[in-house]
Amino acid sequence: MSGARVLTVTGATKRFGAVLALDHVSLHVDAGEVLAVLGDNGAGKSTLIKCISGVHKLDSGTIEVDGVHAQIHNPAVARHAGIETVYQDLALFDNLDSTANFFAGREEAVPSWLPLGMRWMRRTDMAKHSAEIVGRLKINLPQKVASVGMMSGGQRQAIAVARSAAFASRVVILDEPTAALGLRESRQVLDLILRLREEGVAVIVISHAMDHVMEIADRAIVMRRGRVVGEEEPTPENRNRLVSLIVGGDD
Amino acid sequence: MQHTDSPDKRVAVPGTKGSVKAPANASAPPETVHPTVDNDRPSATKLRLVGTVLALLRMGPLLILVILVVLLANLSPVFFTTLNLGNVLVQSAAIAILAIGQLLVILTRGIDLSVGSTLALSSVVGALVFAETGSAFPTIVAMLAAGAMIGALNGFGYVYGRLPHPFIVTLATLSIARGLALGLSGGQPISGMPDLVRTIGAGSATWIAPWIPNAAFLVAGVAILAILLLNRVVWGRWIYAVGGSPEGARRLGIPRSKVLVSVYILSGTLAGVAAIVTSGRLNAGSPTFGQLSELDAIAAVVIGGASFLGGRGKVSHALIGALMIGVIRNGMNLLNIEAFLQLIVIGVVIFIAVETDVIRGQLESRFRVLKAAAE
DSSP states (O other): OTTOEEEEEEEEEEEETTEEEEEEEEEEEETTOEEEEEEOTTSSHHHHHHHHTTSSOOSEEEEEETTEEOOOOSHHHHHHTTEEEEOTTTTOOTTSOHHHHHHTTSOOEEOTTSOGGGSEEOHHHHHHHHHHHHHHTTOOOOSSOOSGGGSOHHHHHHHHHHHHHSSOOSEEEEESTTTTOOHHHHHHHHHHHHHHHHTTOEEEEEOSOHHHHHHHOSEEEEEETTEEEEEEOOOGGGHHHHHHHHHTTTO | OHHHHHHHHHHHHHHHHHHHHHHHHHHHHHHHHHHHHHTHHHHHHHHHHHHHHHHHHHHHHHHHHHHHHHHHHHHOTTTTSHHHHHHHHHHHHHHHHHHHHHHHHHHTTOOOTTHHHHHHHHHHHHHHHHHHHOOHHHHHHHHHHHHHHHHHHHHHHHHHTTOSOHHHHHHHHHHHHHHHHHHHHTTSOEEOOOHHHHHHHHOBOTTTOTTSBHHHHHHHHHHHHHHHHHHHBHHHHHHHHHHHOHHHHHHTTOOHHHHHHHHHHHHHHHHHHHHHHHHHHHTEEOTTTTTTHHHHHHHHHHHHTOOTTSSOOOHHHHHHHHHHHHHHHHHHHHTTOOHHHHHHHHHHHHHHHHHHHHHHHHHHHHHHHHHHHHO
16 A cells, blocks of 8 residues: 555646636655645645645546546545545534534434435444544544634644544645644644554645645645646755745746 | 655655654744743633633523523512413413524524514414315414425525525515415404314313423424434534534535525424414414514524524523523513513513623633643
């Protein structure tokens, strides 16, 4: 499993009216690999992940998951194909507890011959399994606080990341996972991302925080004006090269 | 190529990781820990204080109801008699049923203004069907169907008409349903309801305690079904999810539109159930039933402690709120307080309840900040 090609995007092109948001973008991620996608605002990073996660539809280009061509035309299909995305706004339900958040939209319930919405929830099973997920990913959650809305920014981010990683997903895409977090909370989320990698998940991280990219990413691609303009190993020696690729200093 | 490449990288990367991680760990804690140590005591007490106030606010409506009952029991010799308590239950029953439907809608950040008119339409339809058929079953089915139909109009109009908020569409059906009820009945009450309906609305539980009205058992039945839906059935979980984050629900593949339509249909159907209680009690269908009772239902949900902003609320909140309105009305009648004052008191209670919800929201975010600082 380690190192197997999980996600391949080839020639991804997306146009919004006159704006060419993605111009023949190609990338790939392997199991147990963290790929950083870098670029300035408007470089096309968000459009790229929205296309991979089914929010937008590609005009042309292909997406393959585990070597199989995938027609990802809505978020549910992407999830079904094992592609989970954590957006910056996290899409958490502040009024529900962490277990309910983990299982939202895929509750464990019986009987299986009924449509999911009509089924009876297995609440103890879900609580048990969410405790297992939390334990496995070593997330630190408060015991007594019921709703996610009462938790700190880092805990909320951790829940969103854990939710994306909880269900044998193949690819986890993280949009600016540390942007809103303090030092210590960032640390926890970065550790969590490294744990996902250890579990063999292919991770794509969009980030502006070069220190975090240096630390967790195995590879980094740089986007500018909808195109991939470079790929580097994110080592301290390459840092300046990456930054100049991002800002386009070598044009 | 890449397959052989990546293991190499993974060997190389932990090295860089370790070296980057170590200084981050070494330098970060001293800077962040010191301020929290300094503030440790005050922030811990503050945390406990905010937590206690929050718990009180959440208990608030039930506490107020208990205080009201104790107060009225002391002020009026009649209040705490079984006869009068039975009255309170009868008077609260229809509001309680409407409030449970309203709760489902409010949980999804919506509002249903049409339930009072729907109750009237449903009662008129029931009276007409009974006059035609003379039998209970078609009458009850017609009453529920009339309610469900107005609810469906609300739900589909809101969701598939892509309206920004359900306020206007339910305002429209408020007018339409009342108009239909007036038209169908010729503006007059139509007397005559099936025995079963009359037993539900006017009868009492002679087999246990004659003062307990049958309507109270109907309310209990509806409440239990609603509790099971909200807490045990996946659909109920989705109702909370849609209220908590409509956009999040969409991204996670929860059928948001269907959930929204369903709560309006349920609310309308429950208005039909409330019509059974009201027309059974008065042995008639009338186009004037349920005037302004949509406001009672909304007030009950909010007074009871559910959040008007959606996502938070329980069936018990709707029941407590309905009882509170019933108790206030009944108590003030017993104390011969004038009608205008009753309206003012109910209004003030609604205002306090909504303000409490806002303060609760602020305290929760405060709690979150303190909590993060304490960890």
